[in-house]
Amino acid sequence: MEMMSLEEEETMASPTTSSCGTCKCGANDDKAKKTKTKTKKCELVGYEELPEWLKDNEFIHGYYRCEWPIRETILSIFSIHNETLNVWTHLIGFLLFLCLAIFTAMVIPSGDNLQRNSSRSRSNATAMDYYYIHGDLMVMSNMTRVLRHEALAAAACLLLHDPADLSQHEQISTSCPTNTSSYYTSSSSLSHLHNVQQQRQHAIQDAGKVTAATAIAEPITRWPVFAYLGGAMACLLASTACHLLLCHSERANYVTLRLDYAGIAALIVASFLPIVHYSFLCDPWLRRAYTAAIACAGAATVTASLVPAFQSPGLRPLRAALFSGLAASGVVPVAHKLALYGGAVREAATSARCEAAMGALYALGVAVYAARVPERWFPGRFDLVGHSHQLFHLLVVAGAYAHYLGALEYLKWRDAVKC
Numbered sequence: 001m002e003m004m005s006l007e008e009e010e011t012m013a014s015p016t017t018s019s020c021g022t023c024k025c026g027a028n029d030d031k032a033k034k035t036k037t038k039t040k041k042c043e044l045v046g047y048e049e050l051p052e053w054l055k056d057n058e059f060i061h062g063y064y065r066c067e068w069p070i071r072e073t074i075l076s077i078f079s080i081h082n083e084t085l086n087v088w089t090h091l092i093g094f095l096l097f098l099c100l101a102i103f104t105a106m107v108i109p110s111g112d113n114l115q116r117n118s119s120r121s122r123s124n125a126t127a128m129d130y131y132y133i134h135g136d137l138m139v140m141s142n143m144t145r146v147l148r149h150e151a152l153a154a155a156a157c158l159l160l161h162d163p164a165d166l167s168q169h170e171q172i173s174t175s176c177p178t179n180t181s182s183y184y185t186s187s188s189s190l191s192h193l194h195n196v197q198q199q200r201q202h203a204i205q206d207a208g209k210v211t212a213a214t215a216i217a218e219p220i221t222r223w224p225v226f227a228y229l230g231g232a233m234a235c236l237l238a239s240t241a242c243h244l245l246l247c248h249s250e251r252a253n254y255v256t257l258r259l260d261y262a263g264i265a266a267l268i269v270a271s272f273l274p275i276v277h278y279s280f281l282c283d284p285w286l287r288r289a290y291t292a293a294i295a296c297a298g299a300a301t302v303t304a305s306l307v308p309a310f311q312s313p314g315l316r317p318l319r320a321a322l323f324s325g326l327a328a329s330g331v332v333p334v335a336h337k338l339a340l341y342g343g344a345v346r347e348a349a350t351s352a353r354c355e356a357a358m359g360a361l362y363a364l365g366v367a368v369y370a371a372r373v374p375e376r377w378f379p380g381r382f383d384l385v386g387h388s389h390q391l392f393h394l395l396v397v398a399g400a401y402a403h404y405l406g407a408l409e410y411l412k413w414r415d416a417v418k419c
Contacts, residue, residue, distance in 0.1 A: 231270025354406030
């Protein structure tokens with residue numbers, strides 16, 4: 001039997017590699033103790049070394065993680081690779097919307113808090129209370145109420161005054177005292193009317209406060225705004241987890257990508273809730289019809305994303321078109337809202353501008369994602385910073401924030417003008 005040489009023994013003990021060559025396991029012999037200890041070092045690799053399930057963008061040439069252990073995969077959030085900014089752009093976006101949710105809960109009080117605030121003085125009112133008191137729609141509502149009382153007072157004066165008494169006091173204002181008996185003297189009538197005029201002036205000055213207190217005492221429901229914020233946070237957190245963990249294994253890649261797609265659908269569906277609920281607050285049938293339609297469309301999109309072939313690079317335009325179509329369906333309720341209120345309600349037009357900004361930012365992000373620019377123009381130069389998916393993430397966060405501003409306009413509108 002041919003004896004094995006020392007060189008051949010060292011060759012057999014050489015490091016082994018994983019399927020993509022990233023986690024290299026070196027075995028070092030301790031000749032003194034005759035034991036073997038294994039050390040593992042995870043390294044970044046190039047596109048050509050990736051398995052097929054990790055190949056998605058051939059214009060990004062390097063800095064890939066592949067089949068890293070779960071501990072190293074999670075800790076890679078603090079290291080530099082081509083997914084680092086994909087992780088952090090949406091993680092920071094998640095923290096931003098978490099802060100917005102807390103801020104909204106504190107500044108825009110709900111039911112019980114609004115009723116407590118209605119008994120406070122103006123100096124102790126919250127910032128949002130002051131905002132509602134001075135809203136243009138609130139002032140219009142106040143003036144309408146005052147004019148209605150004026151008309152009723154004039155009608156009462158004409159019906160209750162003695163005609164002879166009216167002929168003697170043609171110069172008196174149309175407002176009528178509460179007691180119009182004929183034995184009243186003209187001087188007492190004038191004095192009483194003067195007091196009524198003073199009370200009317202005070203009523204006009206205080207109408208804003210009174211109407212604001214009434215609006216605060218009966219607030220419009222806030223859940224659509226918080227549902228939207230929850231959908232945005234779910235989308236951003238799912239995307240963060242996906243970009244961090246997808247390199248661990250093929251199974252992790254499949255699961256986290258589907259979680260990411262479900263998060264995108266949740267964001268789109270949740271974006272409809274403030275639009276539909278507040279636009280059609282006075283029409284429950286339309287509100288339910290629009291809500292059911294977008295929920296069914298979102299469920300169908302998530303179901304389609306479960307197909308394994310959905311993730312293939314060749315279907316990138318199809319993925320972009322599917323989610324774009326889901327988001328574009330929001331044009332229907334927005335156009336319906338503008339047809340009903342666009343020319344008469346300022347908040348309806350303002351919220352529509354916020355929604356248009358959101359749609360433009362989302363559309364630009366999808367176009368960048370599908371076209372894979374700028375890395376398509378300069379392959380390998382944007383591996384770490386500036387490639388299409390990072391730009392897509394930034395545009396998604398910006399669009400989601402624009403929609404949040406629109407949701408606040410809806411609240412301002414419906415707190416001022418109810419059904």
